[in-house]
Amino acid sequence: MNLDSKIPNGHISEKWTQHQFESKLVNPANRRKFNVIVVGSGLAGASASASLAELGYNVKTLCIHDSPRRAHSIAAQGGINAAKNYQNDGDSVYRLFYDTIKGGDFRAREANVYRLAQNSVKIIDHCVALGVPFAREYGGLLANRSFGGAQVSRTFYARGQTGQQLLLGAYSAMMRQVDNKKIELLNFREMLDLVLIDGKARGVICRNVLTGEIESHAADAVILATGGYGNVFYLSTNAKWSNATAIWRAHKRGAAFGNPCFTQIHPTCIPVSGDYQSKLTLMSESLRNDGRVWVPKSGTDTRSPDQIPEEDRDYYLERVYPSFGNLAPRDIASRQAKFVCDEGRGVGSTKLAVYLDFAAAIKRDGRPVIEGKYGNLFQMYEKITGDDPYKVPMRIFPAVHYTMGGLWVDYNLQSTIPGLHVLGEANFSDHGANRLGASALMQGLADGYFVIPTTLAHYLGSTKLDKVDTNHDAFKNAKAEVEAGISRLMNIKGSKTADELHRKLGKLMWDNCGMQRSEESLKKLLEEVPKLRDEFWNNLRIPGEAATLNQELEKAGRVSDFIELGELMARDALERRESCGGHFRSEYQTPDNEAQRDDENFCHVALWEHQGQGKAPKRHTEELKFENVKLATRSYK
């Protein structure tokens, strides 16, 4: 397995510039000779599609929805980071780099993260030029707010719907190229397999979800930008259709999976209300700019929140982390919420919630100011819970939100399969063991707008690519395998729905590989998941036919992959015998319950190589070298 990370030489601030110069180019007249497939149309996929088409490549973009604009980047709320230092508060590219490395608990690659911080400033410029209506000050200049894990205000935002506005920007750029006929938009398509010829990624097999037809598409390179796999847990803040099928099937074709156990639990989500719960809704981290998190000091305090006087409240984040307070990073804030609930001090009927209280901010700034900043979030909260957060504190609880793990990529964002590039949340690269708020949008757009145009040109310009089309045996075989897989699913004819089995998987994962993991829980998971897998393949029921819109079949295919991925996550979590960021092993904690890293033995990326169905995957490592940032115990106190 080729694990060369291809990090360029030179000083960290020069690496990307030097690499751009050393990368091969494709001359403008030759670009139209290359075909590229982009799978996914979120921030990473849409920005990559648009940028590559603008350069002159022929792009085919696949999306599972009717419209690219529905990809789940749309739901990101709070903002996007950029090291502009418009606020004159001491920000810089280096500080954003440093905060991100530290926020990730020193488990990300320095060179990638530095490049991300460098590109962050260009993202804002480009998005403004595309007409993204960022929040403005009265003087007409861009406004900022703060996010967790930072002591500067570097987050740009568009009310509480930054993701939608950034995606609409990328989508509009992409639709311009659809109109120019440089992008062929293949909507309603779900990728079901990756096709390799001579060891290189040369196309995909997908299903047209409206007709059930299985299609083959050939290209010179394939880009996956299909998002994360948080839905392994069934309940998460991901959209219902967000899934791991594209990356998982690429993994089974030879792409190594990096750090699968690194999942982010977001501290501020609306708590579960019943068994019918289908997903969880995030309340943006930006709310912690003004909201104060607390629980009653006593677990037996049953008074309503407005009846509890200040002296009987525990503002635990402000107490434990005085310098970052309510803006402690996500992994830390989530864990503290879990600790206070474990102590029996949680609130609400389930006792699995804490208060996020705006009373002080409303008193200080007045309701109109708070409404201007968070109006749509407050409205959403009220619709879901029936409570008015202007009057009573929000009740929040941590929930699965983001996956830092993903397909392993080198500095060029290429996976271990030549020609297969992976962008955005689908790759493992920039966030280490914990992602800071407002950094996912930054990474998706940096990868798509600014990194892939350089690195894909290098691949196309330096690789001998024979002409291939979909009549090649590799396409025929892959298509036959996909068809056989679908008919196998359709013919189980058991009695359980895909959702029922998915919920079961989710509960197993949350209980044993969630906010806290232990050797015992992970070993249990490794026994239970294979049993669930047998149950799935013996007892699934899909009504209807495959050759038509069949949402149960779509779900079943995804759940079959989630089950396999869940097992890999458990293995990865078990082998990583340390705690870091969102990966909290109960055996490895400091006396004050913080994550206890083991830099001597685990300062590396874990990569998993698929060994075939039913065989244990092989673990490889990529050592992480810290030449610019000193490995230190993360402190937000």
Next chain:
Amino acid sequence: MAGNNNSRTMRINLKVWRQKNQNTEGRLVDYALDNVSPDMSFLEMFDVLNEKLVAQNDEPVAFAHDCREGICGSCAMVIDGEPHGPQTGTTTCQLHMRTFSDGDTIVVEPFRAKAFPVVKDLVTNRTALDRIQAAGGYVSVATGNAPDGNAIPIAKEIADMAMDAAACIQCGACVAACRNGSAMLFVSAKVSQFSLLPQGQAERERRVSRMVWQMDEEDFGSCTNMGSCAAACPKEIKVENIARMNREFGRAMIFGRDRKQTAED
């Protein structure tokens, strides 16, 4: 408070539009659900219905949905005659059963319009809206050549108005609510966002004319100023956008540099 209503459950009678595909006729089918929690979302009630149908070996009701946070614009049900149901400013996924009463009968149909053919049950094909976007809903700027973000100052009031228009989630409720099946509110929101902002000025005429021609091409109806679109819009996009678009279109037809060419498109 959420979670405190669990003891109270409701019986809901549903009349749901079932249609095998675009070429067959559909009809309303009756279903009854007991034990509906008031804290369920409308779509979670459909999840429960579908699990019940699959258990009986019947085909579940196909419906579009994804984020379930009111932002992706996938969900699209006409509930008791109103796109997205009775609550203002609310998508189907954000509508909760506490809005209804025990014993209610609810009629659920797809977003109907000539430009939105039914695919199956409650799923329609709304890709016509993407083609309108492709016709001109963008600023032609390629990656890499943007000036500094603060080099283009925009008054807060203008940025806020552009943001109000940009809040459109492309669900198509405006079309489904309109007796003419017009997409004027959608198109005008897009046109407004760009025509308000300095970045959109260079292509102002070309954009509006091309988007309007494409809208006609896609078989959307004409606007007769009824305003049902704005009343149904889950993001409360204002009808004044339509006035702005009409003005932009008139301006483009009179002053537009490429009006002749555009008119012949």
